[in-house]
Amino acid sequence: MDKKKKPASATPEVARSIINAMSILEALQATDDLLTLSELSERCNLSKATAMRYLGAFEQGGYVSRNARDGKYALGAKIVQLAQRFYMRDHLLMIASGSLRSLAEQCGETSHLAVLDETEVIYLDIVDSQQRVQAVVRRGDRAPAYCVASGRAILAQSEKDAVDAVLSHGLSPMTNRTVTDESKFLALLAQGREDGYFVSAGEFVEDIVGISVPLFAPDGRVFAAIGVSFPSFRTTSKDIEVVGQLIKKHAEDISRSFKQMTT
Template structure:
């Protein structure tokens, strides 16, 4: 397929500048691209006029402009998280042999938006579109760990902390202590808090703004998803995959 040289060069300028956020002078940029200064200047002038590149007043160097952020934000905001997460969900299902979920928060409830079935028998009621409370599910607690104390207070005010099993957290301060731990270790565990006999491990998924926009989980019978297995095997797997999804959404972990 024929390529347009000026477009190729323009895109190369943007890629070079992306690699040098501190900026590049026209001499260095021309040298790196093996271009005449006059050609580089013409292309840069067009990019500056359109807002994709800006020139620093103090030294005349060029760096990426705000219009690049506008384009990037549009792409990131329109990513279908189910498509982005699909590979990670299947990877977790294969490695764990358990059922894997992808969930989002809506009106202080978790909504199951995708699911990869386990090849093993699992007596667990879960289906796409199902809703559940946040305080008693792994995915719910993972999502709560990423929001402010005021928002958690609001959730408690609206939804309460109803008890489902003897392990359900029904005390506000206990919940805040749990969320603090989740932020420290990077994952949440549902210790048979929603359904007796089912243990679940979950981790939050972050977008390019660092906001927890979803959560993924591995769930299975407590005799199979043991506390030991969660700590020694599943914790690393789910954190790794949640980070992989987050990176595709533009998240950068400092």
Template sequence: MSKKSENPQILSSVSNALRILKSFSTFEPTLKVKDLSESLGLGKSTVSRLLATLAHEGFVIKENKTGKYKLGLSVLTLGGIVTNHLEIHKEAAPLLYKLVNDTGETAHLSILDGLDTIYIHKEECSHPVRILTHLGRKNPSYCTSSGKVLLAFNENNLVEEVIKKGLHAYTSKSITDPDELRKELKTIRDRGYAISTEELTEGTRSVSAPIHDYTGKVVCAINVVGPIQRMQDYKVPEIAKKVMNAGKEASQRMGYNK
């Protein structure tokens, strides 16, 4: 359904163009005019005009063979500007490289985006596996180690909003019981790190720790993720120690002094 705002400062055409851009995802990297028209509640002619404008500015590209649209390089350019000017990105990015060398697994920085987590930096290991992680990817916060860390230390108690939205089961190991999630978050606060084992993607495990800013607020999570075959149970405590150390060093670089 088309969104309408009572705020006279909001231009509906701009809002709808941005809604089109946000419709693309890892699972739907290409979309037809019909797809966007139906999902956004907009007329096909309106969608076509907006796509033509976005294509002219380089934000989408039309595939001649299929007639479908995909995101253009202008989106990537803007994304690079954002990440390069995030203080946490500048301070913690070098630590990701070290963490990859120390653990042999892929490392990420994640922040909260509404009720979800989003990756803002990724350092790939030398023997990556097919795990769906990429910059800008959103994941449900209650199913990932980074998301659970950010929820556990969130000052606004977002967990209740997450619970209200619904705890969907992505795998048989996803947390779907509100009380179980609350208990898990308390455990994370007590021990200082989170573990996610096949809660979002089968066959994978991740370990995450918080990063504090100079005020003591947790603003980011740092994690490593890999296949269970490599991140076996007996390795988790040592991996967690390395991830926590990386989080502490990143926090110090952000001016945090406990």
């Protein structure tokens, strides 16, 4: 039986609705004044009923706030949070790029910058190793936070809710070396806090070792991690200690520079 095809106009209609909704946020952003429903309707060339429908959804999501006294609208706290996140990430990439290059040159291995996204890490920036055999990591790659060094570095300094979310999601074995026992996982986070760096050896990809250190925002919150990844055959326990201390130095430099730029 043939599936019914959507009308050709369906996609453009959805896009038009999204653009109309976003025009409300743009109108609120364009002025320092709070705006009434009528003003927003006129500025966005929308009917009051349509504008009210969009405003209700935005208000429910925290993207718009309504003054209880006069009913006027302003951008909500969620918009501010998104803007701050974008600002931090943009500046982080700029500040960290030099350290990533230096770290890759000094270690001779692949360096990377990662952030936590719920129960996964996302690699925002990478500097590849010049070795013929190397750990392959690409910008935008995702990995389970519990079994990679960067994820552990961030989780170890995060609020308990972030760790609980990862544990409730489950510690599934990615290789035969993945730590899947909760008590052992929590012990690894504690050990990393004591050492100042975090290690994952063959737990996400066999024969690949990762070492990472957390990065801190000016308010003391962890917001990212910097580290290196390399084949396990080039690794000794002494190497891990030396590389861990080197990454710590670069992490301190990045956190210090980030604080100076954002304060």
